[in-house]
Each structure stands twice: as C-alpha cells, then as structure tokens.
Amino acid sequence: MARQIVVMGSGETSPTMVTPHQQIWANTKATPDSAYFLDTPFGFQENVDELTNRISDYFMKSVGIETSPVQLRSIGETPARIAAAVNQLRNAKWVFAGPGSPSYALRVWRETAIFQQLEKVLDVGTLVFASAAALTIGSKTIPVYEIYKAGEDPYWLEGLNILGKFTGLDAVVVPHFDNAEGGTHDTRYCYMGERRMRILEEQLPESTFIIGIDEHTGVSFDLDTKEVKVFGRGKLTVRKGEKVWTVQAGEQTTFEEIAAHGGVTRVVATSPIHLPTPPDEVEQLLETGQVMAAVDALLELDDLDRDLETRAIVHALITRLGQMAASPKVNINDVVGPYIEVLLQARQAARASGRWDEADVIRDQLTSLSVTIKDSAQGSSWEIDSN
Secondary structure: OOOEEEEEOOOOOOHHHHHHHHHHHHHHOOOHHHEEEEOHHHOOOOOHHHHHHHHHHHHHHHHOOOOEEEOOOOOOOOHHHHHHHHHHHOOOOEEEEOOOOHHHHHHHHHHOOOHHHHHHHOOOOEEEEEHHHHHHOOOEEOOHHHHHHOOOOOOOEEOOOHHHHHHOOOEEEEOOOOOOOOOOOOOHHHHOHHHHHHHHHHHOOOOOEEEEEOOOEEEEEEOOOOEEEEEEOOEEEEEEOOEEEEEEOOOEEEHHHHHHHOOOOOOOOOOOOOOOOOHHHHHHHHHOOOHHHHHHHHHHHHOOOOOHHHHHHHHHHHHHHHHHHOOOOOOHHHHHHHHHHHHHHHHHHHHHOOOHHHHHHHHHHHHHOOEEEEEEOOEEEEEEOOO
C-alpha cells in the first residue's frame, strides 16, 4: 500500500486527470468505504451542495471511485459536527480536497484541528490536494483571493506544512503556475504574476523555496520510496530566487534532488508530541468492550492543557463512544446503560470545568440515543425513551 501526497495544479475534475486518479487509487489499494473528500475549501459558497454533488459524480462516473463527503464548512460548526468529521477521516485511506479559497480552508482546518487527522491518513494512505487545497499543504500559503481579488499587498499565511513534515522539504506550493488567463496582464504563479511573486519570495525564510505546479499537472510524493513523479500536461518547477529547475510530465526525481535544487538541506520531521495514552489505544479499548479502562484513558487525555488538537481528539472519542452505544448489536439493558453512565461522567467533568462545547457534544450523543438527561443539584440521571 503506497503512502503518498499528490498535489495537482488544476484540472482535478477534468478528463485529463481521470487516468491519473485511477492510478493513484490503484497504488493506494484503498477500499471503497475508505475514500473521502473534504468540502471545506468551497464551504462558504452558496452552491456548496451543488459542488459537492458534482465532485461525487465525477469520481463515481468518470474515475470509478465511490467517495463520501466530509462536511466541514465553517469554524462555526458544532463540536459534534467537527467530531463527526474527525471520526469519518479515521477510516480514510484516500482523501481529496480541491477548489475554493485557500485562506478559508486553512482557517477552518486549523481552528478545528482537523489537519491532525489528515496527517494520520498518511500513515496508511494518500492525500490528493488540488488547486486551493494544494496551497495549504506547504509551510506557507498565498491568500489568493485577498491579494488578487481584493487588492491587498502580497503576504503569506502560515501553511499546514504537511508536505514538510512528511518529506522534509521546507517548501511553499504554488498551483496554477503557468496560468495565462490574464491575457494582457501576467497571471502566472497562481494569479500573482512576476512582480508580486518576487515580493512574496523576498518575504520567505532563507530555508524555504517554491514548488510550482502547472495547470492540468500533478506531482506525487511517494513517502516510502522518496520518489517524485510528474504527470499530466505540464511540469514541476523548483524556484529559489533566480534559480529555476524543472521536471517535465512523464519524468521523475527524488526528495533529495528537489531539496538540492531548492538550495536547502532536507530536514527529517521530528516525532509528534506524545500523549499519555495514544487515541488509538482508547479506540482499541472501546472496540474490545473495556469501557472503564477507555474512560480512564479518556480522562487522562482530558487532564492535558486544552489545546485545539487535544480537544479535537477528546471530542472525537466521545462521539465514538456514543456511536458504539447506538450500535444495534448491543443490548440496551445490559450494555447501553454503562456507556451512558460513562458519557454522563465525562459530561459532568466538562461542565464542572466550564468546557460547555464538550458537554454539548456529549449531550448531542445522548440525545441521538433517545436518552433524556435530568440535571439536579445531586447530579445527573437519565432514562431511555423506548418508543
């Protein structure tokens, strides 16, 4: 099973990319129930549902992949919706994200900490990031709409740096690198043109270089072999000041060669922050019915500082607990009761600490089980609506 980051400059849902998508899917060796796409980059648009359906139809009818949308359209989503999105991606081996606004997607993914789950996908599978989503994957991101459409001075946003963490390449990704839509004015480099691109380059740290990807062109970074393949109609460009090096479609290179032409040393990513009990262990405890041990581990996570990533983990595990309680395989009298007690315990701890969003997640899960909660000065009790 290949672990790879695939970045496309444009044309991600065009006939040009049908065969590449099929090859990427075959290399990933994923199952149909592990293919997802994130609608976040265009989540602000009024026709978001239409675009979601269009992407689903493309992958089903043209590529032959049945995908499931992960709806995460705003930072205003409820904690329960965010947790549900995280849980969807827990099963993912192939995830696609594409057109829209890079700055919008970046803000939602960062503030909901969903990017952590995207990184976990690369433990077993593939991320396919195109157009707007491609801009977010480097160490810095161009806010295209704000500069090109609204006229703001050129500047960078901090990117997700998923590419750097997994390849050791401290690079910014610029799709639409050969764009020519401007006609009488320069719209290369994702609509920045040469003048603005030079201003942006001057703002980059010395250790950072540019990876440009032409339109209707893709680049796959194989995380196991450290090889890079270019496909489609155009080329990959490595740019560092006046130095430019290209790799044409149909050719391949390596992580080390790209770093050398970028004028930098490839830096192997450091290990992720260690949590007292890894979330995967909590999941395993839940799956094997060791509920109280899972709760102890969950509360251990709960004792950590409430950073976004840890909070997202806790929310997702709470949601998973509720999903298991709702399973038709369990007996309500013998099994669901203990699960509900566990959820109430976690809810009480959240309320006592003033973490109302987390308490709301638990309440929503209990409501979905037709559980009525009765709060009193003595504590909380519950009953199940059997109708």
